Amino acid sequence: MKFKILTILLLLPLFSFAGGKTVYQDNCEKCHGFSQQGFLGLPLYRSTIANHTDDYLKKTIKYGRPGRVMPEFDLSDTQVTELIQFLRSGLPEPKYSDSPITGNTDRGKYYYERYCTRCHGDALQGGEGVGVYLYWQNNQAVSPPALANQAFLHSASDQMIKHIILNGIENSEMSSYANKLNDEMANDMVAYIRSHEKPMVDGETPDDEPLSFIYESSKNMKDTISKLKKGATAHGFELHSSRHLTQNHSDRKQLIVRFFNSDNVIEFLKIDQRLGLILPLRATVMEREDKKVIVVIENYAYTLKHFENQKMNKAASDLNKQMKQMIEAALDIN
Ligand code: HEC
Ligand code: HEC
Structure with a gap:
């Protein structure tokens, strides 16, 4: 027992x-x-x-x-x-002192620009794109994280940041700066990084972009779908097979019209393969309870902005423009 x-x-x-x-x-x-x-x-x-x-x-x-x-x-x-x-997996938690670090932010900025900008960015915004493998600029395996990210600053203590700067991170491009920075210089650097922190507002969201764009159609479900398909073809898009939102195919109250433009797709994937996430393009046609038919398209700027990649943002806003023009012409909205 x-x-x-x-x-x-x-x-x-x-x-x-x-x-x-x-x-x-x-x-x-x-x-x-x-x-x-x-x-x-x-x-x-x-x-x-x-x-x-x-x-x-x-x-x-x-x-x-x-x-x-x-x-x-x-x-x-x-x-x-x-x-x-x-x-x-078995390693102990590191212990750092809680005492906040003070230093000269101007000198910290100077050291930062000298040693860190090339990886973490001039505004501490981190590398383009995020993560490993999908990031190929400067042949770095890992995209350096954003140090001005508010969630990072609200999570990391001064002493932990200092420890990482002086010791680096094993198995990564983040090397130790102990031979370049003395204790005081490291403190100045931490003070400079910390100066980017803003007070946290509860329930704050960084997103002011709408999730999607919604259009009201003046036609019924069937006519809206056929207008949309014609409009897409007229704008140089090829149609894919449409899909019902629900498994129940007899539910004719919602349909996803799917299409793409093969020239665009190739240009798109050249910018970043992750743009493939949004393909094929979709417009969802739905009949609301009040019988009004609405067409919903995704806001690509919203979907893709999380990657913080300038080129992708530009492609997303160009695509939004094209999609809006196409829908507005198809539904006679001016
Ligand atoms: C060659 C590129 C490179 C340089 C130069 C560089 N870093 Fe890094 N840094 C990285 C990478 C990559 C990581 C993430 C490593 C990992 O977690 O595997 C990182 C991680 C960090 C972290 C931890 C952040 C987090 O989210 O975990 C801090 C703090 C940091 N770096 C500060 C600095 C400072 C300050 C300098 C200048 C003294 C500097 N780095 C220079 C590439 C670099
Ligand atoms: C959708 C993708 C995604 C998922 C899911 C995700 N993460 Fe992350 N995580 C990231 C990215 C991207 C970063 C780097 C942020 C940057 O570049 O500034 C990160 C950073 C981190 C860091 C900071 C690393 C460092 O070196 O300081 C930790 C810790 C972490 N994630 C833990 C987790 C844990 C634990 C989970 C599951 C509960 C999780 N993540 C789920 C994408 C993700």
Whole structure:
């Protein structure tokens, strides 16, 4: 009997470890990779996590990194604890002092421009695109994170930032600056990075772009669909097979008209393969309860802005213009 209890007690940590793995697979793996090697997200090797306090990890999971693809998560305390345990896989939590760092921000800016701008950007905005592999500029494997990101600044302590600057991150392009910066210079740099923090407003969202554009049609469902299809062809788009929103095909109250323009597609994918996410283009036609027919198109600027890639943003707003023109002409909206 005693023996049984003992085995169960011994196995408990293993169970929570397994729990953390499931939480990781369900929420993080698609961006941080099968073996934490990074993908759209940064690598989360245990040697990387060795720099991070539990508090930093908890806040990063809770706030995400708005504008940098990393979403915010609403996980239970147990899930987060198990997840962190899984990521650490045996390595202890690092300990830093809580004392805030003071320094000269002007000098910090000077050192920053000298050593850090080329990777983290002149406005601390991070590298273009995000993550590993999909980023090919300067042949860097990993896109350097945004240091002016409010969620980063609200999660990381001064001492942790200083530690990373002086020690670097193992297995990454972030090398140690201990031989270039003395203690005082590192403090100036931390003060400069910290000066980008703004007070956090509860429930704040950085998104003022609408999620989609909605048009009211003056025609019934059937005529709206046929006008839309004609309009698309007239604007040089090729039609794809349409799809019903629900599995129930007899539900004729909503239909997705799908189309693309093959010249555009090639140009698009040259900018960034991730633009393929939005293809084929779609317009959803729906009959509302009041019998009015509406046409909904996605706002590509909203969808793609999370990648913070100038070229993609430009392509998205050009595409929005084309789609709006096409729909407005097809539905006789001026
Ligand atoms: C949709 C993609 C995506 C998902 C899902 C995602 N992340 Fe991230 N994560 C990112 C990106 C991108 C970054 C880098 C942000 C930047 O470049 O500024 C990041 C950064 C991080 C960082 C900071 C790394 C560092 O070195 O400071 C941690 C920690 C992290 N993520 C943990 C998680 C955990 C844990 C989960 C699952 C609960 C998760 N992420 C899910 C995309 C994602
Ligand atoms: C060669 C490119 C490069 C240079 C130069 C560089 N970094 Fe980094 N930095 C990175 C990369 C890549 C990461 C993410 C590494 C990882 O998590 O795997 C990073 C991570 C960081 C982090 C952790 C941020 C986070 O979200 O986890 C801080 C802080 C940081 N760098 C500060 C600096 C400072 C300050 C300088 C200048 C002294 C600097 N870096 C110079 C590439 C660079």
